[in-house]
Amino acid sequence: MSLKIGLDFGTSNSGVAFHDGDRVHLLPLDPGSPLPEVVKTILYITRDYRPYIGQQAIELYYQHNVGRLRHFVPKWAGEIDYRGADMHYVRDIFVMVDELKPGRLLQYLKTALRKVGGTAGYRGTHIFERYYTTAELVHTYLSELKKRAEAYLGEPVRGVTLGRPVEFSSVAEYDSQAEAILRQAAEMAGFEQVDFELEPVAAALYYEQTLTHPQNVLIFDFGGGTLDIAIMRLGDKRRQVYANGGIGIAGSDFDRTIIETRLLPHFGWGQVHHPIEIVELIEAVPDWMALPELSTPAVKHSLEQAILSGAAPARLNSLKTLIFNDLAFNFYNQVEAAKIALSDSGATLIRLAEQGLDLWELYTRLQFEQDIQSHARQIEQVVLDTVSASGLEPAQIDAVVKTGGSSSIPAFNQMLARLFSPHKIIAANPFSSVTAGLAIRARQGSAF
Amino acid sequence: MITPEKIEEWIKEAEQRPSSGPLIIQFIANRLRELAGRNEELLAENIALLTGKRVEEYQQRINHLEYQVELLKRQLKGELSEADLHSLTATPGKPALLQPPSLLLYNALGQVLRFEIPLSPNPSTPWFKFPSLIIPEIEPPRLLAAPATEELLLVFTSGRAATLPLSSLPLTAPGPALDWSQATTPDEPRAVEQLACLVPISRLALADVFLQTSRRGYAKKINTSLAPSILANHFIGTGIRLPADRTFAIALGQKDDRLALVSAEGYLQLLEVASLPTAIEEVIRLGISDHLVAAFVPPAQGALLLATQTGKLIHRTLEGLETAVSFWTKGQALLSPARREQGVRFVAAAPTAEGDYAAALHLDGGLTLHAVKDLFGSGVIPTRSELVDVAIFSPQ
Numbered sequence: 001m002s003l004k005i006g007l008d009f010g011t012s013n014s015g016v017a018f019h020d021g022d023r024v025h026l027l028p029l030d031p032g033s034p035l036p037e038v039v040k041t042i043l044y045i046t047r048d049y050r051p052y053i054g055q056q057a058i059e060l061y062y063q064h065n066v067g068r069l070r071h072f073v074p075k076w077a078g079e080i081d082y083r084g085a086d087m088h089y090v091r092d093i094f095v096m097v098d099e100l101k102p103g104r105l106l107q108y109l110k111t112a113l114r115k116v117g118g119t120a121g122y123r124g125t126h127i128f129e130r131y132y133t134t135a136e137l138v139h140t141y142l143s144e145l146k147k148r149a150e151a152y153l154g155e156p157v158r159g160v161t162l163g164r165p166v167e168f169s170s171v172a173e174y175d176s177q178a179e180a181i182l183r184q185a186a187e188m189a190g191f192e193q194v195d196f197e198l199e200p201v202a203a204a205l206y207y208e209q210t211l212t213h214p215q216n217v218l219i220f221d222f223g224g225g226t227l228d229i230a231i232m233r234l235g236d237k238r239r240q241v242y243a244n245g246g247i248g249i250a251g252s253d254f255d256r257t258i259i260e261t262r263l264l265p266h267f268g269w270g271q272v273h274h275p276i277e278i279v280e281l282i283e284a285v286p287d288w289m290a291l292p293e294l295s296t297p298a299v300k301h302s303l304e305q306a307i308l309s310g311a312a313p314a315r316l317n318s319l320k321t322l323i324f325n326d327l328a329f330n331f332y333n334q335v336e337a338a339k340i341a342l343s344d345s346g347a348t349l350i351r352l353a354e355q356g357l358d359l360w361e362l363y364t365r366l367q368f369e370q371d372i373q374s375h376a377r378q379i380e381q382v383v384l385d386t387v388s389a390s391g392l393e394p395a396q397i398d399a400v401v402k403t404g405g406s407s408s409i410p411a412f413n414q415m416l417a418r419l420f421s422p423h424k425i426i427a428a429n430p431f432s433s434v435t436a437g438l439a440i441r442a443r444q445g446s447a448f
Numbered sequence: 449m450i451t452p453e454k455i456e457e458w459i460k461e462a463e464q465r466p467s468s469g470p471l472i473i474q475f476i477a478n479r480l481r482e483l484a485g486r487n488e489e490l491l492a493e494n495i496a497l498l499t500g501k502r503v504e505e506y507q508q509r510i511n512h513l514e515y516q517v518e519l520l521k522r523q524l525k526g527e528l529s530e531a532d533l534h535s536l537t538a539t540p541g542k543p544a545l546l547q548p549p550s551l552l553l554y555n556a557l558g559q560v561l562r563f564e565i566p567l568s569p570n571p572s573t574p575w576f577k578f579p580s581l582i583i584p585e586i587e588p589p590r591l592l593a594a595p596a597t598e599e600l601l602l603v604f605t606s607g608r609a610a611t612l613p614l615s616s617l618p619l620t621a622p623g624p625a626l627d628w629s630q631a632t633t634p635d636e637p638r639a640v641e642q643l644a645c646l647v648p649i650s651r652l653a654l655a656d657v658f659l660q661t662s663r664r665g666y667a668k669k670i671n672t673s674l675a676p677s678i679l680a681n682h683f684i685g686t687g688i689r690l691p692a693d694r695t696f697a698i699a700l701g702q703k704d705d706r707l708a709l710v711s712a713e714g715y716l717q718l719l720e721v722a723s724l725p726t727a728i729e730e731v732i733r734l735g736i737s738d739h740l741v742a743a744f745v746p747p748a749q750g751a752l753l754l755a756t757q758t759g760k761l762i763h764r765t766l767e768g769l770e771t772a773v774s775f776w777t778k779g780q781a782l783l784s785p786a787r788r789e790q791g792v793r794f795v796a797a798a799p800t801a802e803g804d805y806a807a808a809l810h811l812d813g814g815l816t817l818h819a820v821k822d823l824f825g826s827g828v829i830p831t832r833s834e835l836v837d838v839a840i841f842s843p844q
Binding site: 265266345346347349361362364365366367370 | 449454457458460461464465467471472475476479
């Protein structure tokens with residue numbers, strides 16, 4: 001028998017579910033995680049090209065990298081042709097590569113899909129000697145998920161219903177390009193039958209299971225990478241999508257804002273007038289992809305020179321520690337953890353005290369709400385625009401179902417309560433309702 | 449990083465959401481406590497700087513490093529020319545300039561015989577028999593195998609210590625007429641002192657501690673960072689508690705290493721270096737007639753080879769051996785009570801690997817060479833008399 005699963009490939013977290021005809025089963029595919037049904041969208045590829053995902057990837061990354069030795073060697077990266085009126089010569093270009101690097105950690109793989117468009121779009125990356133295209137990176141992650149699902153279910157899985165945001169990109173061409181890459185990745189992973197469902201629609205399908213009478217429902221799916229909105233009629237034969245909307249602002253953008261607003265001064269930002277190369281280094285701190293790549297001898301030399309010159313030496317030493325002790329992953333985790341903590345309490349600490357780095361930032365919910373104010377305004381506008389596009393008045397919306405990790409942020413809860421009504425706000429499982437809905441869609445088979 | 453603007457924002461949070469107030473106070477109070485502790489440390493550091501204590505410490509460290517440089521210079525002097533050194537570093541593929549390892553036979557009177565071991569010892573090397581060489585049963589001579597480029601520390605029972613390059617010792621030609629009169633005495637023991645042991649110290653710069661042990665199972669550790677003053681002030685080799693005891697061995701180790709002690713009556717004690725005392729203390733309970741025959745820092749993995757006076761060998765992997773939690777134990781018994789009662793005694797023990805070689809000294813003056821892998825197979829070093837000591841070495 002061939003099985004078909006629902007797979008939510010999220011920016012921060014992913015999940016797999018299976019509908020047996022009777023009910024939805026969320027598959028506990030990450031036994032090492034506090035929530036085994038939620039697999040972190042993290043991929044760690046070791047030097048021998050073995051892939052690890054989720055909690056296992058995180059643990060292995062720490063095990064391999066904390067306190068490890070580095071040895072940089074020049075590696076030929078290409079050549080530059082110099083042509084002049086009376087001369088022409090070719091010069092080799094070398095980059096310094098850490099030959100002891102045990103593996104490469106990749107996060108936010110889905111964001112790569114959002115950036116595939118255009119000539120300067122993201123195409124892929126080198127991992128040691130191999131070049132991985134975006135499709136290959138996603139395929140590597142999906143293959144591991146598929147293997148785990150098959151091991152858990154005890155049967156081969158041949159079909160998948162994949163979730164996708166309302167829009168990967170506002171440009172239609174790039175949007176279909178991203179979907180095509182995701183389809184290609186799923187096929188490379190061994191899924192013979194691949195179809196898609198919009199993530200908020202999937203969440204709606206799951207919510208529909210609980211309905212006893214028809215409703216106009218607004219799905220507010222707010223995760224790590226995008227906000228997706230769907231306004232639908234659910235619970236009767238007239239089931240239909242009134243409008244879809246979305247914006248590429250979500251959890252990871254808030255993390256970036258926190259770092260830019262609150263944490264850059266800890267690394268020397270605004271302290272004194274730094275040389276341009278140091279400014280560029282500090283500006284790279286919010287970029288999770290750039291920071292791990294900065295641990296080169298040239299950067300170390302620049303930082304050490306700046307420290308010796310006495311310009312904010314303690315702050316720059318913190319920056320050096322962050323870059324050269326593989327603390328970047330831990331740093332971003334602390335920021336994310338602080339953001340999550342502010343959903344429940346009014347104040348929290350962003351704390352990183354490791355290997356000489358002493359980062360202490362008391363952060364309050366009020367500060368967070370101030371920092372993301374401009375994002376919040378844009379999000380409110382998208383909600384209003386989508387309601388307007390649906391042809392319904394806010395009062396005609398019977399329920400607002402919020403899902404996704406970022407939907408727990410109180411500021412957005414208050415916004416929805418203000419726009420609609422507090423009693424209409426329904427909190428679905430933030431991490432699993434889309435996955436469960438995709439399993440329902442996989443069972444139903446046909447398009448909505 | 450606390451700015452007035454941030455304080456304003458915290459106050460606003462507490463005003464708007466009173467439940468945040470206690471939380472904010474708690475975070476700030478914890479941070480204050482932490483910073484107060486750090487301030488205390490910085491004040492103490494400041495005092496150490498002002499009083500010159502820190503400068504003295506740094507000066508000591510500089511002296512230590514200068515001493516290490518001097519040792520390295522002496523090791524390389526005459527062995528490698530500048531051009532050799534340059535060629536070795538410039539062409540990694542080129543084989544290293546190797547010298548045959550040396551085997552030293554030394555006694556408590558400070559007499560040393562140096563033999564050259566071939567770079568690729570032939571396991572079927574015939575007996576080197578020195579019938580004229582007297583091997584006393586009490587205070588027998590000891591073997592040490594070391595590279596010719598090694599630096600030696602001579603430790604005397606009075607605490608006096610001297611260093612010399614191994615290559616400065618003359619080579620002895622093996623022959624039937626060999627006796628102690630042909631030995632060299634690089635540093636003659638003074639009145640009432642004896643040569644306690646020879647210690648290879650070329651890796652001193654990489655070691656954290658000296659580990660000193662006595663025949664009766666007493667030990668102490670000494671930081672190598674203080675090496676110049678230790679050697680100058682006779683702190684090494686001294687500190688014997690019992691009248692009949694004397695310094696037996698000195699090993700170099702790291703703080704997270706383990707020290708292995710093996711006694712003649714067949715007990716093995718493994719101790720964490722971190723737990724060893726800095727003032728000499730009994731670390732293994734030995735029987736009245738027992739004494740140590742080996743004290744060394746074993747690698748984390750590998751095998752341990754133990755030899756009895758009859759030539760019988762015991763081979764144990766290091767992984768299965770437990771570290772002692774207390775000094776007040778006899779250690780793990782490696783000989784059965786029956787064999788112990790029969791008079792079987794260990795004469796030597798050392799960590800070893802399959803590619804190593806063993807040099808064995810026999811009571812009748814014989815000196816034999818063996819491949820360790822052969823010894824693992826046969827389980828015995830054949831002897832016509834009794835074994836006195838065994839030294840393990842790698843051919844390169």
